[in-house]
Amino acid sequence: MRILCWNTDETVWRHWNRIVGSEVVLVRVTQWSQMLEALQSEDGSFRYCFIYLDNENFSERVELVVSLRASHPQQKMIVFPNQASQQAALRLFSVGVSGQCAPYIGEEQLKLVLSVVESGEIWGGKAFIQQLIxxxxxxxxxxxxxxxxxxxxxxxxxxxxxxxxxxxxxxxxxxxxxxxxxxxxxxxxxxxxxxxxxxxxxxxxxxxxxx
Structure with missing residues (x-):
């Protein structure tokens, strides 16, 4: 399974590599233009997109994800925001983002997230999704x-x-x-x-x- 990752943080990137299983290949890009190019050249070959949202230009990054969903509606996307924002979460879930997780999510938790998303459900923590609804x-x-x-x-x-x-x-x-x-x-x-x-x-x- 190949996962395309937009990740600008070295520490978070190392953590993701530690927690994914041996059957997972993480493909990293650090520029948004690289993200677009990768999806356009290999559309459909990535099972998921992992998108790290750091604090710098947070709102702008959220809107970039919204635009990406519009141009690639079939692509499953999971965001990893570095700050808690219910407004941003509502914005992202409303356009079809599959899940939201903490950047330093644990190995077993990530497996659960992927299992839930694979079944067609939204992941954000049951209580959080209920709160949004x-x-x-x-x-x-x-x-x-x-x-x-x-x-x-x-x-x-x-x-x-x-x-x-x-x-x-x-x-x-x-x-x-x-x-x-x-x-x-x-x-x-x-x-x-x-x-x-x-x-x-x-x-x-x-x-x-x-x-």
């Missing part, structure tokens, strides 16, 4: 999409997404399979013009707040 929905621009076009079953799934439940929890709650949950979510994303479960959750929260 429960925030006032005006922080997101949900567009003109409506939930009214969903079937009763799809609305049941959407409501549970709004509560922060995982696919497994929804399946158990509704007595259906996880595969069925995923099928419902695919249809829901299409009908509501949302890109991921966080966007959908915020839309659900907004809808409830208006009624």
């Amino acid at each position: 429960m925030q006032s929905a005006f922080a997101m621009n949900s567009g003109d999409a409506e939930l009214d076009g969903l079937s009763d079953r799809e609305q049941d799934v959407a409501r549970r997404i709004g509560k922060g439940l995982s696919n497994k929890q929804i399946a158990n709650d509704m007595d259906i399979t996880e595969r069925t949950v995923k099928a419902h979510l695919t249809a829901i994303f299409k009908k509501t013009n949302t890109k991921d479960r966080l966007s959908l959750a915020l839309m659900v929260q907004k809808s409830h707040a208006m009624h």
